[in-house]
Ligand code: FES
């Protein structure tokens with residue numbers, strides 16, 4: 001039994017027929033070829049699959065594709081592209097917050113969700129926000145630095161002045 | 164030429180990072196092909212059983228299932244393994260651990276493949292699992308392999324232990340136990356397979372050595388090497404856990420039989436159950452020193468549970484024995500080691516490669532001896548560290564540059580160590596708890612063999628292509644598993660040729676395109692491959708000089724690249740005048756020098772990295788919780804090529820070292836895994852790693868390495884765990900001999916201390 005859904009993904013409306021047990025992650029990766037969100041565990045424990053659902057970070061592996069009907073999804077691909085990166089992506093690049101990079105898209109989307117809600121988080125708040133995103137390569141410090149740098153840049157951008 | 168250009172040692176952006184932050188990098192688990200089949204593995208239902216019969220018919224009835232393969236479908240040798248091929252591709256008579264593969268199901272969808280895998284009926288005669296290595300070693304134990312359960316053993320003796328102990332003012336004797344650890348790379352084992360345009364059976368999957376994987380695949384499929392192509396440029400983390408074959412042979416086999424592209428992505432549970440682990444080890448250490456603080460004796464015995472199959476268990480045990488006496492001068496040494504087959508998963512390569520375990524025992528002993536002698540722990544280490552020319556633990560001379568002492572002195576000067584007498588935390592996370600918090604500072608010094616050691620061919624070959632416009636492409640066969648080596652290679656190339664990074668590009672890990680650069684393991688890539696890159700750069704300039712001599716009549720001597728121009732004795736000419744529209748390619752190979760005398764099985768190493776870690780902990784005596792609040796890493800990896808990469812590896816090593824000390828443990832019961840997800844197998848999160856991480860490069864240049872560089876990926880991790888253990892002992896006056904140390908262990912120990 002296929003369920004027809006309409007979902008806005010990175011600004012584009014997609015009309016799809018999804019299976020009742022299909023996850024949002026699987027829909028993005030297998031149907032839409034958006035492989036930026038990663039499959040690290042498929043059970044909500046690693047954060048590699050985090051995307052924004054109506055601006056809030058969710059583990060896409062725990063959300064059913066059908067639940068996204070009528071909603072808006074943003075993935076890492078919708079954030080920026082090489083040459084036109086989002087401040088968070090730039091900061092991850094500049095602060096060497098990327099090693100194998102498998103955790104990176106989920107990390108960035110989680111951080112984005114935090115910064116949308118709280119543009120000036122404390123170090124502790126960033127730590128807590130990304131505590132559901134596992135990284136096995138870094139010691140997280142470079143990631144925390146990157147998020148703070150991006151927050152600053154985004155605040156400056158919001159106030160219309162260059163940092 | 165010897166002037167270090169700015170790009171070497173600088174903070175440069177990784178060449179792979181822009182695509183990674185944009186979510187554009189395709190990892191093995193992201194790749195798909197039209198018309199591909201999903202492949203699922205039917206794994207053993209019991210940790211130890213005899214297979215009576217395999218019935219695949221029920222699986223074939225599942226809609227969408229295309230093919231089911233069993234041992235009968237393995238055309239070549241049904242065995243693999245890096246060192247000893249004792250592991251079946253698909254089991255035929257017996258299963259020895261829960262990850263053993265019994266059948267493969269290829270289906271149109273992942274769901275159908277899974278359903279098919281569930282339906283394959285295997286009739287087992289269940290056998291008693293062998294789970295205790297000591298029992299497995301005992302005479303009369305049921306043998307898991309034809310030669311018995313002792314997969315490998317080693318015995319080394321130097322000096323006169325009894326006479327040595329007789330001169331000791333302090334003798335410390337303890338047993339230690341370290342658990343099985345999962346690599347927990349974020350990307351599970353995955354990849355695709357297909358026939359490429361030349362009809363080569365191609366496997367594009369995770370891995371750490373494409374050329375060895377190619378051999379292993381070809382052997383199992385009964386194909387000549389040139390008909391198998393393996394690639395694995397970008398991998399989502401490995402740490403040794405993807406060194407042994409995982410999905411590669413299974414993928415190739417399904418494509419071989421169906422002629423269709425195939426895809427596999429392991430679930431997290433399957434990953435934890437099936438791939439190699441860090442060996443759980445039981446160790447006994449007896450060590451002694453004289454009144455002046457001279458370390459006189461180290462006696463160690465290791466029993467490593469190597470699980471069901473060999474993989475690299477033998478070499479891991481060897482490295483453990485090689486490093487049993489650590490970076491110290493010890494006249495009397497006795498080491499006995501055993502790697503024993505059991506039905507507990509299977510163990511192999513993991514960051515540290517045996518050093519990890521030995522270091523936990525030895526560095527605990529060092530602190531205990533220092534305390535008994537009332538010596539400062541770092542002074543005690545400094546007094547005993549190896550210097551160039553000294554005899555190492557097993558008795559061979561250290562011929563490489565030895566920075567051990569300098570890392571100790573660097574740690575002595577560090578702020579953290581100088582603050583060690585402060586008992587109360589300066590800024591407790593929860594001030595109201597202050598009366599219950601104990602602060603402690605601990606240290607550990609370590610050395611780590613670099614590369615594969617003697618007796619195992621260790622070489623790296625690279626290719627370099629110069630285009631007429633003056634841009635260059637480097638080809639190297641190692642993988643980018645997160646360590647940043649590709650960027651470092653290009654930094655070295657840029658430094659040697661004086662060509663900016665923007666004109667350089669990199670092709671990695673494809674047997675069809677890149678030469679054999681060796682394994683992506685053993686902290687070797689920057690050293691061995693980096694050196695080959697240097698040699699290739701020199702060769703290119705030499706060849707350019709020779710061609711310019713012939714073409715333009717320039718005086719003999721190398722020619723330099725300057726943008727799209729060539730500069731030499733005859734002035735400057737456009738490169739295109741020399742090359743036309745052709746590329747100029749050179750290859751260079753570096754054979755890693757080895758020790759003069761072989762002690763067997765890859766021992767010893769010739770090159771080592773060194774490090775001293777200082778860790779600070781805050782222990783809550785009310786709850787037992789331990790927080791690591793600061794770590795300083797003083798690392799001698801020779802010349803640092805990439806400062807950001809160096810710090811990144813160091814900090815990642817610190818996180819893994821904390822995990823090993825305080826939280827991680829793959830638990831098994833009767834050969835069955837109890838920790839098969841990140842909920843039960845807990846690794847450090849952003850809340851467990853301190854903000855205060857400092858990495859201090861102690862750059863003792865190794866002349867054999869590129870720019871004097873050595874690797875640090877393992878040294879960065881190994882010392883952290885014992886430093887944390889020593890910090891806990893410093894905080895509480897209670898020492899732990901078993902990892903991980905959890906809150907409940909602390910409470911129990913404090914309780915015991917009171918009574
Ligand atoms: S894949 Fe969704 S949390 Fe791990």
Ligand code: FES
Nearest residue numbers: 100101135136137
């Ligand atoms: S960079 Fe590898 S898991 Fe985070």
